[in-house]
Amino acid sequence: MTLQLYRIDDRLLHGQVVVGWGQPLEIKFIVLVDDTVAASEWEQELYRMGVPPEMDVYFHSAEDAVTALAGYRADRRPGILLTGDIATMARLVDRAAVTHVNIGGIHSRPDRVQRMRYVFLSPDEEQQLRALEARGVTITAQDVPGARPIPLDDMLGGVEP
Amino acid sequence: MSSEGAGQAGEARSRPRAIVAGHGEFAPGLVSAVQQITGRGDQLIPISVHHLGIEDIEELLRRSMIDSGVRVIFTDLQAGSCTMASRRILRGMQDAVLVAGANLPTLLDFVFAEDRSAPEAARHAAERGKAAISVHGAPA
Numbered sequence: 330m331t332l333q334l335y336r337i338d339d340r341l342l343h344g345q346v347v348v349g350w351g352q353p354l355e356i357k358f359i360v361l362v363d364d365t366v367a368a369s370e371w372e373q374e375l376y377r378m379g380v381p382p383e384m385d386v387y388f389h390s391a392e393d394a395v396t397a398l399a400g401y402r403a404d405r406r407p408g409i410l411l412t413g414d415i416a417t418m419a420r421l422v423d424r425a426a427v428t429h430v431n432i433g434g435i436h437s438r439p440d441r442v443q444r445m446r447y448v449f450l451s452p453d454e455e456q457q458l459r460a461l462e463a464r465g466v467t468i469t470a471q472d473v474p475g476a477r478p479i480p481l482d483d484m485l486g487g488v489e490p
Numbered sequence: 491m492s493s494e495g496a497g498q499a500g501e502a503r504s505r506p507r508a509i510v511a512g513h514g515e516f517a518p519g520l521v522s523a524v525q526q527i528t529g530r531g532d533q534l535i536p537i538s539v540h541h542l543g544i545e546d547i548e549e550l551l552r553r554s555m556i557d558s559g560v561r562v563i564f565t566d567l568q569a570g571s572c573t574m575a576s577r578r579i580l581r582g583m584q585d586a587v588l589v590a591g592a593n594l595p596t597l598l599d600f601v602f603a604e605d606r607s608a609p610e611a612a613r614h615a616a617e618r619g620k621a622a623i624s625v626h627g628a629p630a
Contacts, residue, residue, distance in 0.1 A: 340571045347569040379569035436543035
């Protein structure tokens, strides 16, 4: 089954991921790629306690994830890869050939402009997404499986059904 | 309610004793239900976290605890952002209690337990909330 979803979500592992996507896709493992979490046993334990016992969570720094990704892609179980920001996902696109990226949640910050209900972007982040798309990556915003995937152009235009 | 005396409000307001936080309208919805059933909804501070990132959620909850003095948080989901943020806050606040997976029976028990300290009442309410789920109808 391999990785079903490559998701950018600044809340990382939370209800929408574990329950909203996890249950309908029958997700059995989550790969959380975040340098801060990867460096903290306490943070990792915090996230482990948030998932049901039948779901595994693996933690990697962005650098480690590049080499580990082949193993997760070969895994027969369905999984999700999560990053907390665009820059981390961009590193995986460059070095691990990610082709589809889901924007699950990038929330409000003083330097960001609201593009959708759950997507706020700074000008720099908007450029990063444009650059990813120019490299052939399909980028859509979709917070939960039942929502319609919104293409990047519509997302940046603030079009939301 | 009519006034009962000079300088007194007709309906005494309780001091907040806990924060309720979660997805969507979970918190205002539950607090509204508690108020409707018991008239004691003012013991609970509802917090919604639409549009907020995890760091802002943590800051909002921490600020609410400091400003109100409460040391109890009820959240909706073990894996939820509010639960994650609350657990980070509790790391530096040894006298506080988090109840994750709270439901209406939990909160009803809590608001009536004014003779207990808020953390003690929260632990008691959590047990009541667990026991309050029942299934009826067609056999499995």
